Amino acid sequence: MPKPIRTLIYPLILAVILGACSTQGTPAGGGGGAASPGASAVGKAFVFASTQFTPTTEQEAMRTKILAAYKGAGVDFITDAEAVILDRITAEAKAGGQGQVGIIGLENGQFGSLVGPGYLQDAGTVMGKYKDAGIPADFVTLGKAGGTTQVYIPWMQATYFLAVNKKALPFLPSGADVNALTYDQLISWGKNIQEKTGKRMIGLPAGNNSLLHRLLQGYFYPSYTGGLITTYKSAEAETMWGQIRELWKVTNPQSTTYAFMQEPLQSEEVWIGFDHAARLINVLKAKPDDFLAVPAPAGPKGRYYMSVVVGLAIPKTTPNQAGAEALIDYLLKPETQIATLRENSFFPVVKVDLPTDLNPGLKLEAAAVAKQAGSKDAKVVPLPVGLGAKGGDLNKAMIDTFSRIVVKNEDIKTVLAEQAVLVQKAITDANAKCWGPDGTSTGPCQVK
Amino acid sequence: MSDVAREAGRGRGGREVLPFALLLPSVVFLILLIVIPMVQALLLAVQGDNGDLTTEHFQRMLGDTAFRDALRNTLLLLVLIVPLQIGIALAMALLVHSRFRGHAWFLYIYAIPLAVSDLAAGILWLSVFTERGYLNSILQGLGLIKDPIIYLSYESFGTILGAIVIAESWRATALVLVILVAGLQLIPRDYFEAADLFGASRLRRTIHIVLPLLRPSLQSALIIRTIFAFGTFAAVFALAGRNMPVLAGEAYSWYANNRNAHVAASYALVLLGLAIVMTVVYLRVLGIREAERTR
Numbered sequence: 001m002p003k004p005i006r007t008l009i010y011p012l013i014l015a016v017i018l019g020a021c022s023t024q025g026t027p028a029g030g031g032g033g034a035a036s037p038g039a040s041a042v043g044k045a046f047v048f049a050s051t052q053f054t055p056t057t058e059q060e061a062m063r064t065k066i067l068a069a070y071k072g073a074g075v076d077f078i079t080d081a082e083a084v085i086l087d088r089i090t091a092e093a094k095a096g097g098q099g100q101v102g103i104i105g106l107e108n109g110q111f112g113s114l115v116g117p118g119y120l121q122d123a124g125t126v127m128g129k130y131k132d133a134g135i136p137a138d139f140v141t142l143g144k145a146g147g148t149t150q151v152y153i154p155w156m157q158a159t160y161f162l163a164v165n166k167k168a169l170p171f172l173p174s175g176a177d178v179n180a181l182t183y184d185q186l187i188s189w190g191k192n193i194q195e196k197t198g199k200r201m202i203g204l205p206a207g208n209n210s211l212l213h214r215l216l217q218g219y220f221y222p223s224y225t226g227g228l229i230t231t232y233k234s235a236e237a238e239t240m241w242g243q244i245r246e247l248w249k250v251t252n253p254q255s256t257t258y259a260f261m262q263e264p265l266q267s268e269e270v271w272i273g274f275d276h277a278a279r280l281i282n283v284l285k286a287k288p289d290d291f292l293a294v295p296a297p298a299g300p301k302g303r304y305y306m307s308v309v310v311g312l313a314i315p316k317t318t319p320n321q322a323g324a325e326a327l328i329d330y331l332l333k334p335e336t337q338i339a340t341l342r343e344n345s346f347f348p349v350v351k352v353d354l355p356t357d358l359n360p361g362l363k364l365e366a367a368a369v370a371k372q373a374g375s376k377d378a379k380v381v382p383l384p385v386g387l388g389a390k391g392g393d394l395n396k397a398m399i400d401t402f403s404r405i406v407v408k409n410e411d412i413k414t415v416l417a418e419q420a421v422l423v424q425k426a427i428t429d430a431n432a433k434c435w436g437p438d439g440t441s442t443g444p445c446q447v448k
Numbered sequence: 449m450s451d452v453a454r455e456a457g458r459g460r461g462g463r464e465v466l467p468f469a470l471l472l473p474s475v476v477f478l479i480l481l482i483v484i485p486m487v488q489a490l491l492l493a494v495q496g497d498n499g500d501l502t503t504e505h506f507q508r509m510l511g512d513t514a515f516r517d518a519l520r521n522t523l524l525l526l527v528l529i530v531p532l533q534i535g536i537a538l539a540m541a542l543l544v545h546s547r548f549r550g551h552a553w554f555l556y557i558y559a560i561p562l563a564v565s566d567l568a569a570g571i572l573w574l575s576v577f578t579e580r581g582y583l584n585s586i587l588q589g590l591g592l593i594k595d596p597i598i599y600l601s602y603e604s605f606g607t608i609l610g611a612i613v614i615a616e617s618w619r620a621t622a623l624v625l626v627i628l629v630a631g632l633q634l635i636p637r638d639y640f641e642a643a644d645l646f647g648a649s650r651l652r653r654t655i656h657i658v659l660p661l662l663r664p665s666l667q668s669a670l671i672i673r674t675i676f677a678f679g680t681f682a683a684v685f686a687l688a689g690r691n692m693p694v695l696a697g698e699a700y701s702w703y704a705n706n707r708n709a710h711v712a713a714s715y716a717l718v719l720l721g722l723a724i725v726m727t728v729v730y731l732r733v734l735g736i737r738e739a740e741r742t743r
Contacts (some may be wrong), residue, residue: 085702207689253601257689267580392706
């Protein structure tokens with residue numbers, strides 16, 4: 001082959017490989033090191049379907065490292081987008097009999113659409129085995145998805161915080177403590193940076209597939225209004241949206257294309273990024289000396305933060321009941337929980353002593369999580385509870401509120417009145433009672 | 449058809465069975481994978497959770513904040529991308545067809561983007577256009593700009609649109625090219641020889657022989673490319689994020705993120721409707737006479 005052609009062919013092959021990697025869907029089969037030679041003795045091999053660990057490196061770490069010491073029935077770990085995993089469970093449930101998926105790992109808010117139609121087992125008995133494991137009682141309650149039966153077993157946890165490039169520190173407003181910021185100080189910080197450097201260096205994940213709705217549900221809304229649904233169009237909410245507009249003015253205008261903040265932080269398009277721990281960890285691991293991880297800012301009502309719980313559940317169509325339970329047992333062992341933290345940056349839910357030799361990026365993250373939870377004004381919010389399949393409608397209503405008020409600059413009062421109708425419809429359709437910062441209610445939670 | 453096949457195809461009453469038998473697999477395929485899902489999508493869009501007919505989902509779609517923008521952007525992309533691609537592809541096809549030395553290599557190089565998936569192409573171009581991307585690095589390296597330009601800002605719709613048009617043209621022009629090259633090869637050489645005999649210039653040959661005889665291929669290329677343009681969204685997702693909703697992207701979003709298959713199906717039906725209208729328009733406008741069809 002002539003040389004110029006060869007140089008053309010290699011990038012082409014690379015592009016094809018990259019293309020193959022970017023498409024969703026991981027072929028099943030070859031459960032990696034998980035399948036033990038004696039698998040037949042411990043029952044049928046099964047699929048572990050998860051919406052977590054979708055990046056290829058995390059999948060590999062799960063298959064070859066986290067599950068390395070597991071000795072039970074063969075496990076084929078697959079991950080995909082929420083819709084794909086939920087559809088697969090639904091399809092297997094509708095087909096009846098035995099499916100292939102033996103166990104699922106989803107984020108707290110993703111279980112809803114499987115609970116309503118009754119596709120999952122009552123996990124109460126399994127949960128009982130771990131009453132002394134030190135799993136926080138709140139997490140166990142969350143695992144009931146707003147009902148009375150246990151839907152999932154808490155598996156691992158994460159939260160959101162700020163990652164800060166140390167280059168931003170000289171511009172910190174006077175009197176502000178980077179470990180105890182308020183939203184007002186964050187805005188002034190962004191303004192300072194813009195005045196002195198001419199650049200907008202705060203980044204918000206406001207692109208497609210970002211978690212912006214979680215920042216609104218767990219951070220901005222409760223911190224400013226002390227609620228979420230009940231206070232959706234309150235006077236405090238109007239003030240909050242005014243402030244988010246101010247923040248947006250000093251936010252990098254490419255934010256509407258950001259899904260994960262770690263990339264723009266690493267390329268220094270932004271210096272300050274607010275996102276989910278798993279979407280910040282790469283930059284903290286890559287440049288631990290250049291970055292700080294600090295708690296989320298506080299608003300007038302406190303420093304609210306969201307706790308993300310990822311849980312394990314067994315579908316009724318599981319092909320291997322004992323195998324699924326044995327896998328839960330393995331995943332909740334302190335050693336496995338620490339391996340999960342080391343490899344894929346999700347924090348343990350059982351009581352463990354964190355090892356001292358953690359990766360520096362993970363140490364930054366662990367410190368931020370501890371500081372955030374330990375702040376004097378800290379208050380924790382769960383992911384929305386009891387919304388089931390209507391969770392998507394609520395998220396959509398909130399993201400649209402953001403787009404209309406902040407990006408398109410529409411009138412705050414009008415937008416809140418219109419979007420509140422959609423928020424209320426999602427809540428009423430799901431018959432969801434108030435949760436977290438909104439307190440409790442007897443009927444569906446009401447926008448006031 | 450060979451005599452043996454003709455013999456075998458003659459069924460009872462002397463009627464030809466074979467053509468139908470040969471068509472059967474593709475008909476089954478189309479029914480299973482196209483017709484049934486299409487009917488299901490239609491039902492999803494017009495049925496409520498309890499199975500009653502409803503316009504609720506359509507109203508929801510029409511009332512969606514993104515709907516009008518998505519419709520406008522989809523049509524805008526169509527109007528910008530399709531003519532551009534047909535033009536470029538035609539030029540490239542004529543170039544390849546002129547059989548200069550090494551023309552086959554040109555075809556291979558032009559076809560490279562066909563091997564790249566939509567999303568990979570989007571991400572590739574994102575690495576070009578992002579603030580710290582290749583384009584800014586090159587411009588800065590050449591000393592043409594001091595600070596990086598932000599092309600993908602929600603504040604500058606024009607640059608986002610430009611980036612998408614470039615990315616999409618790069619990615620899908622080759623598809624049109626392949627159809628046109630095939631069409632060019634179907635034109636009998638006699639016509640060119642006759643033109644040469646009468647001393648027609650290359651331009652006249654192109655206008656009076658190539659373009660008219662290429663019309664069936666152009667029509668197929670236009671229809672295929674337009675339908676694909678309605679479905680464009682991976683490159684738009686990668687480059688524009690939430691800045692530029694398009695119909696196919698909204699359908700995906702409603703299904704995958706909002707978990708509402710009903711509204712997603714309504715969006716899909718709008719796309720189907722648009723695609724049908726455009727196809728009919730092309731068939732009418734570029735109407736191909738029976739003589740040309742059987743040529």
